[in-house]
Amino acid sequence: MTATLTVVRPGALTTVQDTGRRGHAHLGVPRSGALDAPALVLANRLLGNAPDAAALETTLTGCALRPGRTVTVVVGGAPCPVSVDGRAAAWGAPVRVPAGAVLDVGAVTAGVRSYVAVLGGIAVAPVLGSRSADLLSGLGPAPLRAGDVLPLGAAAPQPPRTDLAPWPAPPAELTLPLRLGPRADWFTAAALRTLTSATYRVSQHSNRIGLRTEGPPLERVSGGELPSEGMVLGAVQVPPDGRPVVFLHDHPTTGGYPVIGVVAEPALAAAAQAAAGTPVRFTPG
Amino acid sequence: MTGNRLLTVRLAGRHALLVELPDAERTGAFHAELLRRRAAGTLPVEEIVPGARTVLLDGVPRPAELARRIADWAVPARTADDGEVVEIPVRYDGPDLARVADLWQVGVDEVGARHSCATYRVAFCGFAPGFGYLTGLPAELHVPRHDTPRTRVPAGAVALAGPYSAVYPRATPGGWQLIGTMPDPTRLWDLTRDEPALLTPGTRVRFVAEGGGTA
Known part of the structure; x- marks a missing residue:
């Protein structure tokens, strides 16, 4: 027992x-x-x-x-x-x-x-x-x-207040509201248009660190190197291959690739349930 | 983006600001100012994360308002002797000692003396818990990383890359030049302490050469 x-x-x-x-x-x-x-x-x-x-x-x-x-x-x-x-x-x-x-x-x-x-x-x-x-x-x-x-811990003394609850369905298509910055100025105007108009797909290489995507690469204005800086949850980091990575909960706290925008935290729950191949759209928000 | 002559404030999503400074020294001074204001209870923020030339403020209730206030702050310069000093004993016996001696144009025996005569400061942390990026190495002693990283750098390796010096808190892959060994690297990250990291941002560091490493 x-x-x-x-x-x-x-x-x-x-x-x-x-x-x-x-x-x-x-x-x-x-x-x-x-x-x-x-x-x-x-x-x-x-x-x-x-x-x-x-x-x-x-x-x-x-x-x-x-x-x-x-x-x-x-x-x-x-x-x-x-x-x-x-x-x-x-x-x-x-x-x-x-x-x-x-x-x-x-x-x-x-x-x-x-x-x-x-x-x-x-x-x-x-x-x-x-x-x-x-x-x-x-x-x-x-x-x-x-x-x-x-x-296991000891059960709380009070009984649950609810026994029916709505569970959201996993997304057939993932929409991620994004605010540009802090490094949107590292990218070309065409890249910024692509980010919010193209459809990406969830990569099978996604994990608890980041939701990796496949789709059109985002081009930088110049090829300089960004000194390491702090990264927030939901940051959309763009590594040299140009495919955006949405940082999830195990993301590194500092990083050296530019962050083109940040996805609002409430949208990340759906990102966690988006299977490989799910279409992804970034929308201004 | 708002700013004055010395800093640029960028929004990072709905609850964070990334403040960009002109150099590492002013980044450190600004970071110290943030810690003072948070300790005084006048800065509502969940995380203060310094980088090489930035400080991230995450978990800020009203970031646009704070961005306007920050632009008006007067931030005092840091003095050379503020902040706690941590001493790290080193045996200068790393596998890249000869290569670094070559790059520095000194004898192998002199690398330790050169490395241990500077006073360093933790600019920021990252890579692994307990790993601090230390600034303070004179510019003429900056060395490049390896083109191909080692698959395993042992815990305690004292290392150089670009403007930084560091000590690996545990065995990981790594591309830095390895010049020595800290005998007891478990001090770098110890979860039984209230403050698990030995090297927190702002801390000053002295490397102390241990004798007998060349036998």
Whole structure:
């Protein structure tokens, strides 16, 4: 009857994530945290957890877990089949998993990242105030491996306030509102027009550090070198190949390629669920 | 974009400002001013991230208003002796010692003396937690990076690239010229301390040559 979760199948990439690690960017520490932050918060709310309780973030292929005692979980974010000991269970709503049973979170049917929140939260030791795995600098717990045992926290005393919730569908087309700058002046007028008129596609090389895109390259005015400068979440950095990269939560806090514009943070949740090949449009905003 | 003679303020999205200064020295002075104002409670900001010639202010509630205020600030120059001093012991035994000696046109035995007689300052951090970019190397001692980075630079490697000196806090790939070794690199990043980084922006650094490294 121990309050643990044992990892039976880790999937392609499953990490512990909460709402991230703030206030350490000047030390080179990324914010980290759930890429689809609203999905994490909603899953926690459905359980009555604190909104920033740590949960698991899967990537495309889900994961399977066995609790040491009976637990209540919510699987949300990217839609996927959910089963308990082989019997179909609810997605997007609380599910009871008996002690020793196997919760299987299947491959996504749309989107990229599902979230597995557990009543009481995942209680790994926090690092710099967060339990999030930061894949850029290696802070926080490593990505899950088969056989890992994760401690669970105590359930909050108050019951959840909601049991039905609207989960947004993963985007068929991703629209990213962007404000130009701080280095838009490094690009030609044609590049600025291309950025907001062309359709890009999500590259399969995207990860928690950045949403990489494929599409027409953006041309610089000159080939100078930018001294390293601070980078914000949502920054659209343009490396020498000219294809914009949208910085997600594990992005480096300083960088040397010019940032043509910045995507508003609320739009990044949809970016986290945009599968490879999804069309991307940057719009002024 | 707003600015006065000494700084340019650029908006970076809805909640951040990137302030650009003419050089590293004035960037450091401006960064120190930001820390003073934040400590005094007059600067609402979540993150203050210095770069080579910029400081990013992220998590600013009203960035356009702050941009106008910043343009009017009088920022005092930094004095050579402000900021805490950290001493880093070094054995000058790096694999690029001969190459750097060549570039500096000195004997191999003199590299350590040249490198350790300057006083450095952490200009900014990045690359990996605990990695600080240190300025203070005289211009005539700046060296280029390797064209092809090493796949593994050991933790504690004391290194040079362009205007910067640094110590690798852990083993990573890296393209800097390696001139020495810090014996205990775990001090650079220690999560059991309240301040995990030994080298925070603004900190002054002295390298202290350890004897016996050439045996």
